[in-house]
Amino acid sequence: MARSVLPGPAARLGLRDLVAEALSGTLQRPGRTALTMLGTVLGIGAFVAVLGLTATASGQIGERFDLTRATTVTAGDHPSGDGLPPGAEPPTSFPPDTDARLARIDGVRAGGLWWPVPGAPALAATPTGPDAGQGLALLAATPGAVAAMEPTMVAGVPLDPYVQESRQPVALLSSAAAERLGVSRLDARPAVFVAGIPYTVIGVYSDVRRQPGALLGVIVPASTALERFGSPPPGDGQGTQALVSTRVGAAGAVARQLPLALRPDAPEAFTVVPPPDPHGLRDGVTSDLTGLFLALAAICLLVGAVGIANTTLVAVLERTGEIGLRRSLGARSRHVAGQFLTESTALGTLGGLIGTGLGVVTVLAVAAARDWTAVLQPAATLPAPLIGSVVGLLAGLYPALRAARTDPLKALRSG
Numbered sequence: 001m002a003r004s005v006l007p008g009p010a011a012r013l014g015l016r017d018l019v020a021e022a023l024s025g026t027l028q029r030p031g032r033t034a035l036t037m038l039g040t041v042l043g044i045g046a047f048v049a050v051l052g053l054t055a056t057a058s059g060q061i062g063e064r065f066d067l068t069r070a071t072t073v074t075a076g077d078h079p080s081g082d083g084l085p086p087g088a089e090p091p092t093s094f095p096p097d098t099d100a101r102l103a104r105i106d107g108v109r110a111g112g113l114w115w116p117v118p119g120a121p122a123l124a125a126t127p128t129g130p131d132a133g134q135g136l137a138l139l140a141a142t143p144g145a146v147a148a149m150e151p152t153m154v155a156g157v158p159l160d161p162y163v164q165e166s167r168q169p170v171a172l173l174s175s176a177a178a179e180r181l182g183v184s185r186l187d188a189r190p191a192v193f194v195a196g197i198p199y200t201v202i203g204v205y206s207d208v209r210r211q212p213g214a215l216l217g218v219i220v221p222a223s224t225a226l227e228r229f230g231s232p233p234p235g236d237g238q239g240t241q242a243l244v245s246t247r248v249g250a251a252g253a254v255a256r257q258l259p260l261a262l263r264p265d266a267p268e269a270f271t272v273v274p275p276p277d278p279h280g281l282r283d284g285v286t287s288d289l290t291g292l293f294l295a296l297a298a299i300c301l302l303v304g305a306v307g308i309a310n311t312t313l314v315a316v317l318e319r320t321g322e323i324g325l326r327r328s329l330g331a332r333s334r335h336v337a338g339q340f341l342t343e344s345t346a347l348g349t350l351g352g353l354i355g356t357g358l359g360v361v362t363v364l365a366v367a368a369a370r371d372w373t374a375v376l377q378p379a380a381t382l383p384a385p386l387i388g389s390v391v392g393l394l395a396g397l398y399p400a401l402r403a404a405r406t407d408p409l410k411a412l413r414s415g
Contacts, residue, residue, distance in 0.1 A: 039304025040351030048359025093269035099144035107250025112144025121195035137217035140225030156203030327408035337404035348392015352385035
């Protein structure tokens with residue numbers, strides 16, 4: 001039997017009518033529409049939140065980096081031992097007045113020498129007691145090095161030039177070392193025993209800004225350690241190290257001047273380590289975080305696209321009779337396809353708008369809770385709803401084409 005369609009003028013479907021029909025079809029089932037948009041909402045929200053939180057966190061990383069790593073310069077003996085004077089005592093390229101030489105460099109706030117005491121002497125609370133200090137590090141340091149570490153003192157005082165010059169048997173303890181060695185207060189002038197020799201505890205610190213190895217350590221004056229334990233061999237990675245605290249922005253200049261200030265006759269005797277580029281570190285952290293979370297956002301968007309495609313396809317099957325009636329009244333295939341494409345695009349756009357709003361609110365809430373400055377990049381936030389529209393458009397292609405290819409006669413019979 002030949003297929004018959006009611007004659008009439010060429011059908012036209014205006015944009016306003018197309019949008020109205022699409023919205024009508026979408027709002028007929030509000031529950032299903034909300035569940036369909038959920039994947040897109042989560043995907044776009046995650047996309048906006050990830051970019052915003054990454055930019056916000058990278059700003060905090062840069063700020064903290066500038067306040068710590070960018071103001072730290074370290075130096076050690078050259079591994080080959082170049083510049084080491086024969087018969088030097090102690091056997092290191094650093095001059096005895098290193099603290100004073102470092103202090104004269106413009107931009108230096110504090111600086112000095114430190115090293116792990118060789119031989120790992122036993123640390124104990126009593127002369128013959130068990131080795132309660134097992135696992136603690138015994139460090140030798142000059143007053144300048146202790147000042148460069150910037151310890152947070154909870155009791156007592158740090159090392160000063162007097163104990164260094166007079167080679168006093170005194171010690172600074174970290175909070176962990178003090179707890180392990182049973183030191184709770186300093187008014188009774190407690191002592192800890194290093195290789196059976198008493199050292200009076202003059203201070204306890206809870207944290208250090210530089211040299212985190214000191215958080216599980218006991219610090220004694222460098223002069224005392226040299227007299228009683230000797231010095232470490234140079235150039236083995238565990239020898240004498242210079243630790244320098246600089247003003248912000250001065251680390252590069254200090255690193256260049258440091259070898260000449262210490263040994264004008266042999267600047268090549270030292271290996272100086274300036275702080276790494278803060279921009280490179282921040283960019284590396286940012287790219288790692290962004291790549292990880294954008295992958296999760298892409299998965300959410302994929303789930304949202306599948307949900308829209310599935311719902312639109314179900315709508316095509318449920319509205320077969322309606323499609324047949326429209327075709328019999330003169331609607332073209334492109335009109336039917338345009339209606340379902342518009343519906344899926346509207347779902348994606350609405351999900352993108354809601355997701356963008358949720359992402360922005362998430363960034364603001366996290367920044368406010370952590371007392372950060374929120375950073376939202378317009379180039380990433382403004383196109384987010386458009387991404388939702390594209391997702392909806394692509395998800396609706398197959399259902400729309402299937403609806404357009406529906407046979408009007410069969411559609412009317414099934415309806």
